[in-house]
Amino acid sequence: MSDGSRTTPAGAGAEDDPLRLDLHLCFDLQNASRAFGDVYRRVLRDTGLTYPQYLVMITLWEHEELPVKRISQLLRLDSGTLSPLLKRMELAGLLTRTRSAADERSVIVRPTAAGSALREKAKGVPAQIHAAAGLSPQEASALQRALRKLAASLDTSLDASGPRP
Amino acid sequence: MSDGSRTTPAGAGAEDDPLRLDLHLCFDLQNASRAFGDVYRRVLRDTGLTYPQYLVMITLWEHEELPVKRISQLLRLDSGTLSPLLKRMELAGLLTRTRSAADERSVIVRPTAAGSALREKAKGVPAQIHAAAGLSPQEASALQRALRKLAASLDTSLDASGPRP
DNA sequence: GGCAAGAAGATTGCCCACAATTCAGTAGTA
């Protein structure tokens, strides 16, 4: 260090330092997300599902059959994530993947009997999660609104400042 | 399917179905988190840091030197995540890792000159993120409070129902 | 028909997260 910049702890940790960790909303967000992950891990244990796999099953229980593309849109996951994930779930006997006859590019995903049956086991999951979260329905949906607004704003900012040709 | 259970889309997607995707707070949370990730990726591009690496640098800029254990506590990352991450950052010339003389089990992490210098480049990051989030300071800290309360509640529920010996 | 453009999945490569194990070092104690 030959210049005059101060790199002492006192200087770096000053009260108005915008780089302070505890000012980072994103950190709190990830923390809450991680805490959810811990709870889901425990609650989903006897279904054998991971949290992302649980999300896939929810979409399949809702729609009975879906092309990979649609799952990708619903869960905001790209094929690089979804392909191996679905492959593991197929191997576990939860779903089948078959090329669409109408459009050979498309792969249709359907739950197996075992996959559908799992719905009974998963029925209680949302209630358990809700209890662990300890939020009133009003608080929960207020938080959801805030998060959706936030995500929308962040996405928009990317569209605005970003998409280079 | 030999029993009488209905697995039709209509049955599964009913309006009061607790398994509906859009009722899952956690999904919105992860979405917001992912949106943050996208923005951070772009904003951090010319620092060469990933978001987790940025968090590590923040803690180092604040404290100048830290044992791995302390970083682990501050960022809630375990050694399985932190060890390779710090190794990559050391390889990138951002920090050094040296065994503590006082306690040979402990490894002390310090920023290099290059690592400290990066602080200048990162100075503008929080403001850019804040702008992209589009929240007033009041909204932001309200959201932080809500998220911390949520995370605390989730963590507590784990302590209560979980910790098998 | 034939060709260019685009769409859907899969693959590869890198990084992060977590569980479980291992190893070296420290501390407490008979």
Place this chain on the structure above:
DNA sequence: TACTACTGAATTGTGGGCAATCTTCTTGCC
């Protein structure tokens, strides 16, 4: 002093997430 218990890091193995690339198939247009 030896024996044990514990602690801090590192490693191994699995699963997610994303960027970039590739293959195959469809579509549109000449």
